[in-house]
Amino acid sequence: MVAGPRMTMPTQAVLRALLADPGAELYGSEVGGAAGLMSGTVHPILARLEAAGWVASRWEDVDPTVVGRPARRYYRITATGAEQARSALARVRRPQPRRLAARPLPGPS
Amino acid sequence: MTPPRASARAAPTARALVWAGTLALPRGAVRARYRREHHAELAALCAREQIRYAAGVLCTAPALSRAVAPRFARPVGGHPVKHRLVVLAVALAVALGVAAVVAGGADDSPGLQLLGVLLAVGALVGGRRIVRRTG
Numbered sequence: 524m525v526a527g528p529r530m531t532m533p534t535q536a537v538l539r540a541l542l543a544d545p546g547a548e549l550y551g552s553e554v555g556g557a558a559g560l561m562s563g564t565v566h567p568i569l570a571r572l573e574a575a576g577w578v579a580s581r582w583e584d585v586d587p588t589v590v591g592r593p594a595r596r597y598y599r600i601t602a603t604g605a606e607q608a609r610s611a612l613a614r615v616r617r618p619q620p621r622r623l624a625a626r627p628l629p630g631p632s
Numbered sequence: 633m634t635p636p637r638a639s640a641r642a643a644p645t646a647r648a649l650v651w652a653g654t655l656a657l658p659r660g661a662v663r664a665r666y667r668r669e670h671h672a673e674l675a676a677l678c679a680r681e682q683i684r685y686a687a688g689v690l691c692t693a694p695a696l697s698r699a700v701a702p703r704f705a706r707p708v709g710g711h712p713v714k715h716r717l718v719v720l721a722v723a724l725a726v727a728l729g730v731a732a733v734v735a736g737g738a739d740d741s742p743g744l745q746l747l748g749v750l751l752a753v754g755a756l757v758g759g760r761r762i763v764r765r766t767g
Contacts, residue, residue, distance in 0.1 A: 562690025
């Protein structure tokens with residue numbers, strides 16, 4: 524079994540941004556903006572998610588001379604990726620059991 | 633107040649930072665893909681945001697390199713490609729430092745000269761430590 528990507532806080536933010544509309548295609552800066560991450564820093568996360576098969580990407584099919592800008596690379600979450608991302612996010616969201624026994628009891632005042 | 637307009641083309645400084653930030657990627661299709669992708673995203677930003685974006689690309693270059701080519705990232709016994717990249721980065725930083733010293737001298741700006749010296753010395757010391765530690 525292939526292990527999923529590390530669920531760091533930025534990775535979780537990127538996944539939540541992509542899961543907000545699983546059918547939508549976003550380019551890197553849009554993903555960063557939606558995830559609240561600094562511009563230009565999401566590509567390592569997207570590359571890891573793409574390598575894990577959670578995200579797919581494609582070049583925008585436009586004529587740069589017509590639209591007046593270069594073609595962008597768009598990312599979308601795959602069906603498998605959405606399913607695994609949801610369960611991974613649920614796992615990290617689950618609260619840890621509290622160690623009540625380790626806490627000292629208040630003494631008589 | 634009107635928002636700053638996107639330039640539809642990346643500024644030379646931002647392009648240079650992206651170029652440097654993608655140097656650590658495997659040569660060929662992977663590097664070309666990410667350069668093209670970053671240039672396309674820069675084109676949607678205003679000049680100030682382009683610099684921020686490109687600085688982000690430069691800062692996350694090692695992480696992207698590990699993400700796209702994990703088998704090249706931590707080789708047993710060090711990696712000559714990594715050493716060449718360190719030498720290249722040090723050379724660039726030293727060149728930038730020397731340029732800052734020269735520009736500071738011409739502009740009568742001792743602060744810029746000091747920054748240039750610190751950059752060059754820091755790059756040499758840091759580069760030597762990295763090469764010795766991983767070699």
